Amino acid sequence: MKYLTLLLFLICFGASGQSKTYYFPERNTAWEQKSPAEFNIETTLLKEAVSFAESNEYKGSRDLRIAILKGFEQEPFHEILGPTKKRGGPAGMILKKGSIVAQWGDTKRVDMTFSVTKSFLSTMAGLAFDAGLIPSTNDKVGQYVWDGTFAGNHNSKITWEHLLQQNSAWSGELWGGKDWADRPPKEGDIDDWKFEIPKEPGTVMEYNDVRVNVLAYALTHTWRKPMPLVLKEHIMDKIGASTTWRWHGYDHAWTEIDGVQMKSVTGGGHSGAGLFINTEDMARFGLLFLNDGKWKEERLISEQWIQKAIAPSAPNINYGYMWWLNKKGDRHWEGLSENIYYAAGFGGNFIVIDKENDLVVVTRWLEPSKIGEFMSKVAAALK
Template identity: 65%
Template sequence: MKHLLFLTAFTTLALALNAQEIHFPPKNGPWAKMDAEKAKMDPDALLKAVQFAKENEYSGSRDLRIAILKGFEREPYHEILGPTKKRGGPAGMILKNGYLVASWGATDRVDMAFSVTKSFLSTVAGLAVDHKLIANTADRVANYVWDGTFGGEHNGKITWTQLLQQTSAWSGTLWGVKDWADRPPREGGVDDWKFEAPKAPGTVMEYNDVRVNVLAYALTHVWRKPLPMVLKEQIMDPIGASTTWRWHGYGDAWTEIDGLRMKSVTGGGHSGGGIFMTAQDMARFGLLFLNNGGWEDKQPISEAWIKEALAPSKANPNYGYMWWLNEQGNRYWENLPEHLFYAAGFGGNFIVVDQERGLVVVTRWLEPNKMGDFMRLLYAAMR
């Protein structure tokens, strides 16, 4: 029943969006602007929200190698395995129906996006469904990837849905990293984590980059081409993104398909790698989801996929297919609409989408525990 109500609400939002004029920025810009009054926002209150974002910079080092090693120091054997880049200062954009209402910082600077990458990876999975390379997300991955990565009684049960919702409990080692060593529980030690029996697939949501990277590996074999090429051709070029973004994997993350050596990318950057991108390109991606996968007269990703991707999982009501959902749960932003959904990454990187109000919000390097406060200030500015 809750899933049916979600789909009904989603359809209502889609109809409301179709009644609004959505502006799509041209390739290479410039972004068309809308003043706060026309966007039905109080200018002074909006300025207060922007100033808050500028004054609450992520407290970690701007040298992201240092920030990464410090941020994940509890993980046994943790090391930098992929590219990193020193970051810039706070930056962000606020869009109303595709028009730029406010921006701050260097929105054209390429920076690491960390786990925002996961929402791009999820979209590549959606493209595989749209192109009928994956018949159904309920299928077992072992039916598509038979090289042993999904072999055995446990891993053989894992479905695409479970990988996308981070409930797969995939067990093993990928690119030299063991699944149990990635974000281990607060209690216990290495021996406890190492010898704990894996949970049944689909029962518990565990945020785990090894298992996300297994998804990227599996999708690479389904597409039979590097995922950055898929994303570029199917999504980023159609939405007019810049040529500056990159998607990296670990140094030794190579696989061979059809006699060609291909890099298998990561779904985050907590050991380096992942997507490196500007705030402006992130905003374009958010605008695509604001408009239910449509861009001008094109439909790069199907509306049916977006509905599926934004449905809450049984194991965690705050998580869909690698998008966070502002439903009642551990990740709930109090006093903010429950229909919000967002991509989130280490260091305060966010893409927030509110389809009902026509809003896309991008933040870079905002102290993560201040994000809810920033969003409440922004919504307080709305009339």
């Protein structure tokens, strides 16, 4: 009887495990598509969600140089410092267990992805953590980068975790960008925030691209190689991504490491640059995270790192290591799982990871305020 029980358990466990098996697309081959009905997804409702995404295009100009300058016109000294690219129309993919159940638009078109880049940059820190280059995210960054970037009474307190959670309050100037001039308050006199005493690291989350670029700079010096090369070798080649994506820095953002000139990339595109990528490669990246850091059977990112990356930060329950979290805070999508997390970028670029439903959802150029409603429509299609 004991052996029969064990056999039944193994059969059930095997069936359960099989039901969780994901499909992983090969490079340069057609991505497997399945009918939503095969996964008990209501086809009509899913089509309504796609139609919603198609009809709620981001309202900004398709000439992203114009959209950027308009979107950040309140910033003093703001200018375009790196490459930009005119964008396409709405596009997206919905994966269920890795298979495509819906897609729209030109999914092979390469476009800017803005702050979605931050989640890729965070992953470069994760790879350094897994490789032992950064043994602890509580280490002071000044132990690794000692050229003065993290010198002084304030900046010397900053840890890797502070940079990753965007609560470092790093003070200074990098590549011509001044920390105090990046995304300033919409009210108040310029001198009120220009000469404000920096907040204590770890206490207040501030979305600030200069400080994100400081993280990219620090990781470049820690890896001693350019971030696009790290991303290509450790992630993109292994997940079968295309060769069309590019990760840019500002035109003048060069640093010397071991006698070699290297470009230090940006973590976003609000002054140009950042990650230029197609929808399908974004979906592959999302699928890697859906499968807890493994591509097929190969471990690329540790589960330990992913859990650290999606843990809420003390100053902002909706933010981890450059991933947004659907916890009950200011950015909660009502009625949807609190375990959902996502990368988000200017203009409605999103990579959403819904582990409970085995979903990856990618949107391009969806009006940003509509993402919660869109995801609710996707959820309504799941039986």
